[in-house]
Amino acid sequence: MKAKQRPVSPFMIGPYYKPQLTSIMSITHRASGVFLSVIGAPLLLWWLFAVSSGPEAYGAMLECMGGLLGKLAVAVTVLCLSFHMLNGIRHLVWDTGRALDIKSAYTAGTMVLIGTVVLTAIMLGVLL
Amino acid sequence: MSMTNPLAKARGLGSAKEGVHHWYAQRASALLLLVLIGWLFYAMVKLAGADYSAARDFIAWPVNAAFLIMLIVTMLYHAMLGLQVVIEDYVHHPVLEVVFFFITRAGAYFGMALGIINVLKLALGA
Numbered sequence: 001m002k003a004k005q006r007p008v009s010p011f012m013i014g015p016y017y018k019p020q021l022t023s024i025m026s027i028t029h030r031a032s033g034v035f036l037s038v039i040g041a042p043l044l045l046w047w048l049f050a051v052s053s054g055p056e057a058y059g060a061m062l063e064c065m066g067g068l069l070g071k072l073a074v075a076v077t078v079l080c081l082s083f084h085m086l087n088g089i090r091h092l093v094w095d096t097g098r099a100l101d102i103k104s105a106y107t108a109g110t111m112v113l114i115g116t117v118v119l120t121a122i123m124l125g126v127l128l
Numbered sequence: 129m130s131m132t133n134p135l136a137k138a139r140g141l142g143s144a145k146e147g148v149h150h151w152y153a154q155r156a157s158a159l160l161l162l163v164l165i166g167w168l169f170y171a172m173v174k175l176a177g178a179d180y181s182a183a184r185d186f187i188a189w190p191v192n193a194a195f196l197i198m199l200i201v202t203m204l205y206h207a208m209l210g211l212q213v214v215i216e217d218y219v220h221h222p223v224l225e226v227v228f229f230f231i232t233r234a235g236a237y238f239g240m241a242l243g244i245i246n247v248l249k250l251a252l253g254a
Contacts, residue, residue: 030214037207044168044203045243048196051187052246055180085165088158095155123169126176 021109029087032080040077075124082119086112150209157206164199171195184250193251200243208236 010016012023050061064070090108093099099108171192175183186192215228 030210033207033210034214037211041203041207041239045200045239045246048187048200048243048246051180051183052249058180058183081165085162089162092155092158123172126173 022105025087025109025112029084029091032084032087035076035080036084039073040081043073043077071128074127078123078127079116079120082123083112083116086115086119150212154206154209154213157202157209160198160202161206164195164202167195168199187247187250188253190251193247196247197244200247201240204236204239204243208232 012027017023047061050057065074090099090112093108099105171186175186178186187196211232212229215225215232219225219228
């Protein structure tokens with residue numbers, strides 16, 4: 001028996017929905033979390049491993065971090081960390097049942113984006 | 129007719145009594161991480177451009193060593209729970225899903241072990 005071709009709900013990200021601040025920030029929260037897990041956390045462990053391995057290993061790591069790829073990895077990690085932390089606070093407030101109306105979701109979303117830019121700029125100014 | 133006590137239903141406790149554990153653990157670790165990531169930002173500012181002995185001494189101080197171990201364990205636990213949800217949502221192959229769960233967890237536990245060992249090595253002055 002051939003399966004009936006039923007209509008499926010269109011995917012949120014694609015040509016059928018207008019992109020919204022809320023949906024884009026939602027998927028970005030996931031993406032930033034995955035980036036922090038796969039790149040950010042290993043970066044911290046590598047730094048720690050380099051320090052515990054001695055001056056030569058530490059110097060080699062600093063040299064890597066000073067290169068273009070290293071700087072890019074640090075910059076994106078700081079950006080993801082700032083966004084994921086600030087947007088995470090927004091999620092934690094939602095989890096208490098507060099600020100769930102559309103206006104608050106947008107207000108808090110804008111605040112998170114501004115905070116992310118400020119925090120990332122400060123941290124990268126210090127680090128790079 | 130439901131045989132479940134309404135309160136138990138509201139709490140989401142199924143027969144395994146752990147219906148909301150994953151959800152709760154993700155939030156509890158997030159709350160703890162707010163403090164620990166705050167410490168990480170402080171550490172990054174303090175150690176930006178630091179030479180080897182400054183970095184070593186910073187980690188070796190027991191309070192910083194404790195923060196670093198807490199950060200590594202909580203962070204990787206939170207990452208493990210988060211990646212699990214991402215895998216559940218996007219990987220629809222039953223065998224592959226379990227393989228990814230295994231890799232995620234093994235990786236997180238290895239990272240915790242590696243992090244703790246390195247902090248202790250510095251903190252105990254080896």
